[in-house]
Amino acid sequence: MPEFKGEQATHYNERITRLVPGYELLHGLTAAQLKVLFPDEATILIVGAGTGKEVIELAKLNSNWSFIAQDISADMLAIADQSFTNMGLSHRVKIQCGELTSLTERADCALCLLVLHFLEDNGEKKTLLNQINSALKPNAPLFLVDLMKPETQFEREAQLVFCRTLGLTEIGQTRMRHNLEHEFYPLDRMRLSELLDECGFNVPHPFFKALGFTGVSCNKRT
Ligand SMILES: C[S@@+](CC[C@H](N)C(=O)[O-])C[C@H]1O[C@@H](n2cnc3c(N)ncnc32)[C@H](O)[C@@H]1O
Numbered sequence: 001m002p003e004f005k006g007e008q009a010t011h012y013n014e015r016i017t018r019l020v021p022g023y024e025l026l027h028g029l030t031a032a033q034l035k036v037l038f039p040d041e042a043t044i045l046i047v048g049a050g051t052g053k054e055v056i057e058l059a060k061l062n063s064n065w066s067f068i069a070q071d072i073s074a075d076m077l078a079i080a081d082q083s084f085t086n087m088g089l090s091h092r093v094k095i096q097c098g099e100l101t102s103l104t105e106r107a108d109c110a111l112c113l114l115v116l117h118f119l120e121d122n123g124e125k126k127t128l129l130n131q132i133n134s135a136l137k138p139n140a141p142l143f144l145v146d147l148m149k150p151e152t153q154f155e156r157e158a159q160l161v162f163c164r165t166l167g168l169t170e171i172g173q174t175r176m177r178h179n180l181e182h183e184f185y186p187l188d189r190m191r192l193s194e195l196l197d198e199c200g201f202n203v204p205h206p207f208f209k210a211l212g213f214t215g216v217s218c219n220k221r222t
Contacts, residue, residue: 001118001183004050009075012051018168019176020114021159022210027057029208030111030143033217035061037141038108045107045135046070047100047128048115052080059089068107070096100131107135110142114213117147117184121191129199138222142201145208145215147180149188156180159211186212 002008017023031054034044041064046054049069058065071077074097084090096103110132119125132142150156160173160180168176187195196204201218208215 002179004071004073005075009051009073009079012076012079013053016114018163018166018172020210020213021162021166022208022213026113026145026208026210026213026215027053030054030113030145030215031057031061033143033207034058034065034109038062038065040064041066042108043068043105045103045110045132047110047112047132048072049080049095050076050114052083054111054113055080055089055093056083056087059087059092065092067093068096068103068105069093070098070100072098100128100135103135106137107140108137109140110136112142113145113215115146116144117186120185121187121195125185125187125195126199129195129201133200133220136220138220140220141217142220143207143215143217144204145213146192147184147186147212148192148214149186150212155211162211192216 004012043066044058045068047070049055049071052069055067055069058067069077069080077095077097081095084093112132116125116128119128136142160177163176164173193204196218200221202221204216204218206214206216
């Protein structure tokens with residue numbers, strides 16, 4: 001897994017839009033669904049909050065929402081923290097650096113965007129999904145966006161071709177091709193549904209698909 005430290009963290013914001021087709025759209029679509037679901041106050045848990053994109057997008061939509069921004073990378077969270085301060089959002093955000101274990105409150109909703117695909121399906125994915133489940137109130141929704149296994153033989157290559165149109169250089173494309181093979185642990189749809197079920201979530205409903213990048217929502221089973 002990339003470490004999201006040092007230079008990887010400082011250049012994250014400019015790089016990610018060249019690596020994930022539909023990055024802005026997937027965040028925008030997630031935010032729109034939350035706006036419909038939570039017209040009043042809500043505590044939103046952001047798992048793998050990175051440099052703060054989710055909080056920054058969501059905070060604009062409803063001033064009554066508060067956030068728990070969790071990540072295992074201190075460098076990514078330091079950038080997020082600085083942005084929250086600059087934007088006057090710090091009083092609405094609790095930052096948690098490290099594993100998602102010691103939360104005292106239960107969240108109304110969780111987002112886990114572009115995180116789970118970095119964990120191996122050897123118990124690591126399951127541990128994180130179980131931790132998310134424990135951190136949620138009964139019936140609360142989880143929004144998950146992940147790189148999935150390709151559904152056709154040409155899908156991954158097409159994704160890399162499209163990244164060039166997003167501004168990825170040829171060297172970047174070669175590096176990404178290597179990383180997609182070696183740093184990601186994508187699931188197929190069946191296995192994702194099975195894992196979510198094992199971790200106490202209901203059937204996932206798709207809401208986003210940009211070649212390999214797939215978004216689903218599901219609810220904690222009561
Ligand atoms: C590609 S970034 C996504 C950041 C943000 N969600 C976004 O959409 O821009 C992946 C993030 O997941 C974090 N991460 C990886 N494994 C994690 C884990 N087990 N728990 C929490 N965060 C994790 C990384 O440190 C990194 O900040």
